[in-house]
Amino acid sequence: QAKKQARGGFRFFGKGGNSNVRERLIIGSALREALQKKQLHLVYQPQICALTGTLCGVEALSRWQHPTLGLIPPSTFIPIAEETGQIEAIGLWSLEKSCQQVIEWERSNVYVPIVSVNMSAVHFCSIDLPEQILAMLEKYNLAPQRLTIEITESVAMRQDPETAANLTAIRNLGVGLSMDDFGTGFSSLSRLAQLPLTEIKIDRSFIENFENNISSLIVAEAAINIGKRLGIKVVTEGVEHAAQETKLQELGCDILQGYFYSKPLPAQEMSLWLETFPARRATCPHA
Ligand code: C2E
Ligand code: MG
Ligand code: MG
Ligand code: MG
Numbered sequence: 287q288a289k290k291q292a293r294g295g296f297r298f299f300g301k302g303g304n305s306n307v308r309e310r311l312i313i314g315s316a317l318r319e320a321l322q323k324k325q326l327h328l329v330y331q332p333q334i335c336a337l338t339g340t341l342c343g344v345e346a347l348s349r350w351q352h353p354t355l356g357l358i359p360p361s362t363f364i365p366i367a368e369e370t371g372q373i374e375a376i377g378l379w380s381l382e383k384s385c386q387q388v389i390e391w392e393r394s395n396v397y398v399p400i401v402s403v404n405m406s407a408v409h410f411c412s413i414d415l416p417e418q419i420l421a422m423l424e425k426y427n428l429a430p431q432r433l434t435i436e437i438t439e440s441v442a443m444r445q446d447p448e449t450a451a452n453l454t455a456i457r458n459l460g461v462g463l464s465m466d467d468f469g470t471g472f473s474s475l476s477r478l479a480q481l482p483l484t485e486i487k488i489d490r491s492f493i494e495n496f497e498n499n500i501s502s503l504i505v506a507e508a509a510i511n512i513g514k515r516l517g518i519k520v521v522t523e524g525v526e527h528a529a530q531e532t533k534l535q536e537l538g539c540d541i542l543q544g545y546f547y548s549k550p551l552p553a554q555e556m557s558l559w560l561e562t563f564p565a566r567r568a569t570c571p572h573a
Contacts, residue, residue, distance in 0.1 A: 314370040316352060317363060321379055326350050328383050329550035332559070332566075333402070333521060333543045336535050340570040341560065343400030343434070345543065346384040347550045348376065368408045377409040378418060385426040385433065387553050396557050399573030402434040402464060407441045411448045416455035423459070430460030434485065437463065439471025442481055457482035464521070469505055479516060486513045490524020490544070496533060503533075510537050519572055540572060 320326050330344040350358040367373040384401045391398050409415060423430055435456060441449060442465070457463055464485035465478065469492055478486075492506040506522065513520035522534050525544030534542055548559055560567055 310366055310369075313355075313358065313363060314366050314372075316355065317350075317367060317370065317372055320350055320352070321375060325352055326376070326379065327552070328380060328387070329552055330387070330401075330556045331543060331550040332548050332556070333400075333541050334547050334566070335570050335572055336531075336539050336542050338568070338571065339565060340568045341398065341566045342541050342570045342572045343402060344398055344556065345402040345404075345436070345550075346380055346387075347404070348380055364406065368406055373406045373408050374412060377405055378422075380404070381419065381422050382425075385422050385428050388428060388432060389426050391553070391557065394557065396560055397567065398556075399570055400432050400434055400462065402436050402462075404436045404466065405441075407438060407444060407449075410437065410441045410452055411444065411446050413448050413452070415452050416459065419456060419461060420459055423461075431462070434462030434464050436466040436487070438466050439468075439473045439478075442473045442477055443471065453482055457484075468509055475512070479512075483516070483518055485519040485521060487521040487523055487543075488539070490522075493522060493524060493530050493534065496530065506534075507537050510539050513540075514538065 327349050328346045329349055330346055332344055333342045334340070335342050348360045348364070350360075350363050352358055364373070364376075367376050381403050384403050388398055388401050405415075419433070419435070422428075423433065437453075441453075444450075453463065462484040463482060464487055465481070465483050466487045467489045468486040470489045486509065488506055488509050492502045492509070494502070496503045496506075510520050519540045520538075521541040521543060522539050523543045525531055525534065525542045525546045527546060530544075531542060531546060551559060
Protein backbone atom coordinates (compact mmCIF):
# COMPACT_ATOMS: atom_id res chain seq x y z
CA GLN A 287 0.00 0.00 0.00
CA ALA A 288 2.89 2.31 0.85
CA LYS A 289 4.36 1.55 -2.55
CA LYS A 290 1.13 2.54 -4.24
CA GLN A 291 1.14 5.84 -2.39
CA ALA A 292 4.78 6.46 -3.17
CA ARG A 293 4.14 6.07 -6.88
CA GLY A 294 1.39 8.59 -6.51
CA GLY A 295 4.01 11.21 -5.69
CA PHE A 296 2.07 14.13 -4.37
CA ARG A 297 -0.22 11.78 -2.43
CA PHE A 298 2.56 11.77 0.17
CA PHE A 299 1.27 15.06 1.41
CA GLY A 300 -1.97 15.84 3.16
CA LYS A 301 -4.91 17.26 1.27
CA GLY A 302 -4.20 20.86 2.22
CA GLY A 303 -0.43 20.62 1.85
CA ASN A 304 -0.74 18.97 -1.52
CA SER A 305 -1.34 21.99 -3.70
CA ASN A 306 0.90 24.08 -1.49
CA VAL A 307 3.98 21.92 -1.92
CA ARG A 308 3.23 21.56 -5.59
CA GLU A 309 2.80 25.29 -5.99
CA ARG A 310 6.11 25.91 -4.24
CA LEU A 311 7.90 23.44 -6.51
CA ILE A 312 6.44 25.00 -9.63
CA ILE A 313 7.07 28.57 -8.52
CA GLY A 314 10.57 27.76 -7.29
CA SER A 315 11.65 26.42 -10.65
CA ALA A 316 9.82 29.08 -12.67
CA LEU A 317 11.61 31.70 -10.58
CA ARG A 318 14.95 30.46 -11.88
CA GLU A 319 14.00 31.75 -15.31
CA ALA A 320 12.20 34.86 -14.18
CA LEU A 321 15.21 37.15 -13.91
CA GLN A 322 16.73 35.98 -17.20
CA LYS A 323 13.45 36.34 -19.04
CA LYS A 324 12.86 39.77 -17.52
CA GLN A 325 9.57 38.76 -15.91
CA LEU A 326 10.36 40.71 -12.75
CA HIS A 327 9.88 44.44 -12.50
CA LEU A 328 9.81 47.07 -9.79
CA VAL A 329 7.01 49.41 -8.83
CA TYR A 330 7.57 52.50 -6.70
CA GLN A 331 5.41 53.96 -3.94
CA PRO A 332 5.88 57.58 -2.89
CA GLN A 333 6.70 58.57 0.69
CA ILE A 334 5.32 61.96 1.68
CA CYS A 335 6.54 64.47 4.26
CA ALA A 336 3.75 64.75 6.85
CA LEU A 337 4.54 68.41 7.51
CA THR A 338 4.99 69.86 4.01
CA GLY A 339 3.42 67.31 1.64
CA THR A 340 6.61 67.09 -0.40
CA LEU A 341 8.17 63.89 -1.72
CA CYS A 342 10.75 62.37 0.67
CA GLY A 343 11.42 59.29 -1.39
CA VAL A 344 9.99 56.12 -2.88
CA GLU A 345 9.93 52.49 -1.82
CA ALA A 346 10.77 49.93 -4.51
CA LEU A 347 8.58 46.81 -4.49
CA SER A 348 9.06 43.72 -6.66
CA ARG A 349 6.44 42.33 -9.03
CA TRP A 350 6.53 39.09 -11.01
CA GLN A 351 4.42 38.84 -14.13
CA HIS A 352 4.51 35.20 -15.26
CA PRO A 353 3.24 34.43 -18.80
CA THR A 354 0.87 31.64 -17.69
CA LEU A 355 0.69 31.85 -13.88
CA GLY A 356 -0.16 35.55 -13.99
CA LEU A 357 0.90 38.19 -11.48
CA ILE A 358 2.60 36.52 -8.51
CA PRO A 359 2.83 38.75 -5.40
CA PRO A 360 6.10 39.17 -3.45
CA SER A 361 4.43 37.65 -0.37
CA THR A 362 4.37 34.40 -2.40
CA PHE A 363 7.66 34.44 -4.29
CA ILE A 364 10.04 36.12 -1.80
CA PRO A 365 9.74 33.30 0.81
CA ILE A 366 10.21 30.72 -1.97
CA ALA A 367 13.24 32.64 -3.26
CA GLU A 368 14.65 32.52 0.28
CA GLU A 369 14.11 28.75 0.51
CA THR A 370 15.53 27.94 -2.91
CA GLY A 371 18.71 30.01 -2.73
CA GLN A 372 17.54 32.71 -5.14
CA ILE A 373 17.03 35.64 -2.80
CA GLU A 374 20.51 37.09 -3.26
CA ALA A 375 20.05 37.32 -7.02
CA ILE A 376 16.68 39.03 -6.54
CA GLY A 377 18.08 41.37 -3.88
CA LEU A 378 20.94 42.44 -6.14
CA TRP A 379 18.61 42.86 -9.07
CA SER A 380 16.23 45.15 -7.13
CA LEU A 381 19.17 47.10 -5.71
CA GLU A 382 20.60 47.67 -9.17
CA LYS A 383 17.27 48.55 -10.81
CA SER A 384 16.49 51.02 -8.01
CA CYS A 385 19.82 52.85 -8.24
CA GLN A 386 19.57 52.93 -12.03
CA GLN A 387 16.02 54.29 -11.87
CA VAL A 388 16.84 57.18 -9.55
CA ILE A 389 19.57 58.29 -11.95
CA GLU A 390 17.27 57.80 -14.93
CA TRP A 391 14.56 59.94 -13.30
CA GLU A 392 17.14 62.62 -12.70
CA ARG A 393 18.12 62.62 -16.36
CA SER A 394 14.50 63.34 -17.20
CA ASN A 395 14.43 66.13 -14.64
CA VAL A 396 12.57 64.26 -11.90
CA TYR A 397 14.28 64.41 -8.54
CA VAL A 398 13.51 61.53 -6.19
CA PRO A 399 15.55 62.21 -3.02
CA ILE A 400 15.75 58.65 -1.64
CA VAL A 401 14.96 55.15 -2.88
CA SER A 402 14.24 52.44 -0.27
CA VAL A 403 14.99 48.83 -1.15
CA ASN A 404 13.72 45.80 0.82
CA MET A 405 16.46 43.35 1.74
CA SER A 406 15.80 39.83 3.03
CA ALA A 407 17.22 38.61 6.36
CA VAL A 408 18.65 35.67 4.43
CA HIS A 409 20.65 37.98 2.16
CA PHE A 410 21.71 40.00 5.18
CA CYS A 411 23.95 37.25 6.56
CA SER A 412 26.03 37.21 3.36
CA ILE A 413 29.41 38.83 4.04
CA ASP A 414 29.37 40.24 0.51
CA LEU A 415 26.37 42.52 1.02
CA PRO A 416 28.14 45.78 2.02
CA GLU A 417 30.55 45.49 -0.91
CA GLN A 418 27.69 44.69 -3.26
CA ILE A 419 25.90 47.84 -2.15
CA LEU A 420 29.02 49.97 -2.48
CA ALA A 421 29.67 48.57 -5.96
CA MET A 422 26.15 49.51 -7.04
CA LEU A 423 26.44 53.07 -5.68
CA GLU A 424 29.71 53.50 -7.54
CA LYS A 425 28.39 51.99 -10.76
CA TYR A 426 25.55 54.50 -10.91
CA ASN A 427 27.42 57.32 -9.18
CA LEU A 428 24.66 57.59 -6.59
CA ALA A 429 25.32 59.35 -3.26
CA PRO A 430 24.91 56.83 -0.38
CA GLN A 431 22.44 59.15 1.40
CA ARG A 432 20.03 58.56 -1.45
CA LEU A 433 19.71 54.84 -0.76
CA THR A 434 17.92 53.26 2.20
CA ILE A 435 17.90 49.55 2.94
CA GLU A 436 14.73 48.25 4.60
CA ILE A 437 15.20 45.35 7.00
CA THR A 438 12.71 43.48 9.15
CA GLU A 439 12.91 42.65 12.82
CA SER A 440 14.05 39.15 11.85
CA VAL A 441 17.36 40.77 10.82
CA ALA A 442 17.66 42.45 14.22
CA MET A 443 16.91 39.12 15.90
CA ARG A 444 19.74 37.25 14.19
CA GLN A 445 22.61 36.42 16.48
CA ASP A 446 25.20 35.69 13.80
CA PRO A 447 28.22 38.03 13.69
CA GLU A 448 27.87 38.51 9.91
CA THR A 449 24.52 40.23 10.25
CA ALA A 450 25.74 42.56 13.02
CA ALA A 451 28.86 43.42 11.04
CA ASN A 452 26.78 44.05 7.90
CA LEU A 453 24.48 46.49 9.67
CA THR A 454 27.45 48.55 10.86
CA ALA A 455 29.30 48.33 7.55
CA ILE A 456 26.26 49.40 5.54
CA ARG A 457 25.52 52.28 7.88
CA ASN A 458 29.19 53.32 7.65
CA LEU A 459 28.82 53.59 3.89
CA GLY A 460 26.37 56.41 4.56
CA VAL A 461 23.38 54.37 3.38
CA GLY A 462 20.14 54.64 5.40
CA LEU A 463 18.81 51.68 7.42
CA SER A 464 15.09 51.37 8.02
CA MET A 465 13.30 48.94 10.34
CA ASP A 466 10.27 47.79 8.35
CA ASP A 467 7.00 46.50 9.84
CA PHE A 468 8.00 47.97 13.20
CA GLY A 469 6.06 46.50 16.10
CA THR A 470 5.08 43.21 14.44
CA GLY A 471 8.22 41.22 15.33
CA PHE A 472 9.55 39.96 18.59
CA SER A 473 12.80 41.84 19.05
CA SER A 474 13.39 43.65 22.32
CA LEU A 475 13.27 47.43 22.41
CA SER A 476 16.76 47.60 23.96
CA ARG A 477 18.09 45.55 21.05
CA LEU A 478 16.40 47.81 18.53
CA ALA A 479 17.78 50.92 20.17
CA GLN A 480 21.32 49.55 19.75
CA LEU A 481 20.99 49.06 16.00
CA PRO A 482 22.45 51.77 13.74
CA LEU A 483 19.01 52.63 12.31
CA THR A 484 18.16 55.88 10.53
CA GLU A 485 14.42 55.18 10.33
CA ILE A 486 11.60 53.04 11.65
CA LYS A 487 8.51 52.15 9.63
CA ILE A 488 5.41 51.54 11.68
CA ASP A 489 3.37 48.66 10.33
CA ARG A 490 0.00 49.52 8.83
CA SER A 491 -1.82 47.21 11.26
CA PHE A 492 -1.33 49.85 13.97
CA ILE A 493 -3.33 52.50 12.14
CA GLU A 494 -5.94 50.27 10.52
CA ASN A 495 -9.37 51.07 11.87
CA PHE A 496 -7.75 53.34 14.45
CA GLU A 497 -10.98 55.01 15.55
CA ASN A 498 -12.13 51.67 17.01
CA ASN A 499 -8.76 50.30 17.98
CA ILE A 500 -7.29 52.42 20.73
CA SER A 501 -4.69 49.86 21.82
CA SER A 502 -3.14 49.74 18.34
CA LEU A 503 -3.03 53.49 18.17
CA ILE A 504 -1.27 53.58 21.53
CA VAL A 505 1.44 51.36 20.07
CA ALA A 506 1.76 53.64 17.03
CA GLU A 507 2.06 56.68 19.27
CA ALA A 508 4.68 54.98 21.47
CA ALA A 509 6.66 53.93 18.37
CA ILE A 510 6.62 57.50 17.04
CA ASN A 511 7.93 58.72 20.39
CA ILE A 512 10.68 56.09 20.47
CA GLY A 513 11.81 57.15 17.00
CA LYS A 514 11.80 60.80 18.03
CA ARG A 515 13.82 60.10 21.17
CA LEU A 516 16.31 58.11 19.12
CA GLY A 517 16.54 61.04 16.73
CA ILE A 518 15.61 59.01 13.67
CA LYS A 519 12.90 59.37 11.02
CA VAL A 520 9.50 57.78 11.59
CA VAL A 521 7.47 56.52 8.64
CA THR A 522 3.97 55.05 8.80
CA GLU A 523 2.88 52.75 5.99
CA GLY A 524 -0.60 51.84 4.86
CA VAL A 525 -2.17 55.31 5.09
CA GLU A 526 -5.46 54.94 3.23
CA HIS A 527 -7.69 57.75 4.53
CA ALA A 528 -7.50 61.46 5.32
CA ALA A 529 -8.42 60.75 8.95
CA GLN A 530 -5.33 58.59 9.36
CA GLU A 531 -3.19 61.33 7.84
CA THR A 532 -4.57 63.92 10.25
CA LYS A 533 -4.05 61.65 13.24
CA LEU A 534 -0.45 60.82 12.26
CA GLN A 535 0.33 64.51 11.68
CA GLU A 536 -1.02 65.19 15.18
CA LEU A 537 1.14 62.43 16.65
CA GLY A 538 4.22 63.89 14.97
CA CYS A 539 4.97 61.13 12.46
CA ASP A 540 7.53 62.43 9.92
CA ILE A 541 6.73 60.53 6.75
CA LEU A 542 3.56 58.92 5.38
CA GLN A 543 3.11 56.20 2.77
CA GLY A 544 0.01 54.46 1.48
CA TYR A 545 -2.80 54.19 -1.05
CA PHE A 546 -4.14 57.57 0.12
CA TYR A 547 -1.24 59.16 -1.77
CA SER A 548 -0.61 56.52 -4.41
CA LYS A 549 -0.45 52.81 -5.04
CA PRO A 550 2.99 51.51 -6.02
CA LEU A 551 3.50 52.58 -9.66
CA PRO A 552 5.77 51.61 -12.56
CA ALA A 553 8.61 54.12 -13.05
CA GLN A 554 6.98 56.00 -15.93
CA GLU A 555 3.69 56.45 -14.11
CA MET A 556 5.60 57.61 -11.06
CA SER A 557 7.06 60.46 -13.15
CA LEU A 558 3.56 61.40 -14.35
CA TRP A 559 2.24 61.30 -10.79
CA LEU A 560 4.94 63.77 -9.75
CA GLU A 561 4.17 66.05 -12.69
CA THR A 562 0.52 66.09 -11.66
CA PHE A 563 1.46 67.35 -8.19
CA PRO A 564 4.29 69.85 -8.77
CA ALA A 565 4.20 70.95 -5.11
CA ARG A 566 5.44 67.51 -4.16
CA ARG A 567 8.66 68.19 -6.04
CA ALA A 568 9.75 70.99 -3.70
CA THR A 569 12.73 70.28 -1.44
CA CYS A 570 11.81 67.86 1.29
CA PRO A 571 13.20 68.54 4.79
CA HIS A 572 13.87 64.83 5.31
CA ALA A 573 15.93 64.34 2.14
P1 C2E B 1 6.58 45.96 2.88
O1 C2E B 1 8.01 46.25 2.56
O2 C2E B 1 6.14 46.19 4.28
O3 C2E B 1 5.74 46.80 1.83
C1 C2E B 1 4.48 47.33 2.09
C2 C2E B 1 3.38 46.54 1.43
O4 C2E B 1 2.13 47.18 1.68
C3 C2E B 1 3.48 46.46 -0.09
O5 C2E B 1 2.93 45.22 -0.48
C4 C2E B 1 2.59 47.61 -0.54
O6 C2E B 1 2.12 47.46 -1.85
C5 C2E B 1 1.48 47.53 0.47
N1 C2E B 1 0.80 48.81 0.67
C6 C2E B 1 1.26 50.05 0.47
N2 C2E B 1 0.34 50.99 0.81
C7 C2E B 1 -0.73 50.32 1.27
C8 C2E B 1 -2.02 50.73 1.77
O7 C2E B 1 -2.34 51.91 1.89
N3 C2E B 1 -2.87 49.73 2.16
C9 C2E B 1 -2.54 48.42 2.05
N4 C2E B 1 -3.45 47.52 2.43
N5 C2E B 1 -1.34 48.00 1.58
C10 C2E B 1 -0.45 48.93 1.20
P2 C2E B 1 3.63 44.32 -1.58
O8 C2E B 1 4.17 45.18 -2.68
O9 C2E B 1 2.70 43.22 -1.94
O10 C2E B 1 4.88 43.71 -0.80
C11 C2E B 1 4.68 42.84 0.30
C12 C2E B 1 5.98 42.58 1.01
O11 C2E B 1 6.87 41.83 0.18
C13 C2E B 1 6.75 43.84 1.36
O12 C2E B 1 6.24 44.41 2.55
C14 C2E B 1 8.15 43.31 1.52
O13 C2E B 1 8.33 42.75 2.80
C15 C2E B 1 8.19 42.18 0.49
N6 C2E B 1 8.89 42.64 -0.72
C16 C2E B 1 8.42 43.32 -1.79
N7 C2E B 1 9.39 43.51 -2.71
C17 C2E B 1 10.51 42.96 -2.19
C18 C2E B 1 11.89 42.83 -2.66
O14 C2E B 1 12.27 43.31 -3.74
N8 C2E B 1 12.76 42.18 -1.84
C19 C2E B 1 12.39 41.66 -0.62
N9 C2E B 1 13.32 41.04 0.14
N10 C2E B 1 11.13 41.78 -0.16
C20 C2E B 1 10.20 42.41 -0.93
MG1 MG C 1 9.29 47.69 2.97
MG1 MG D 1 6.26 47.14 5.89
MG1 MG E 1 5.54 43.83 5.16
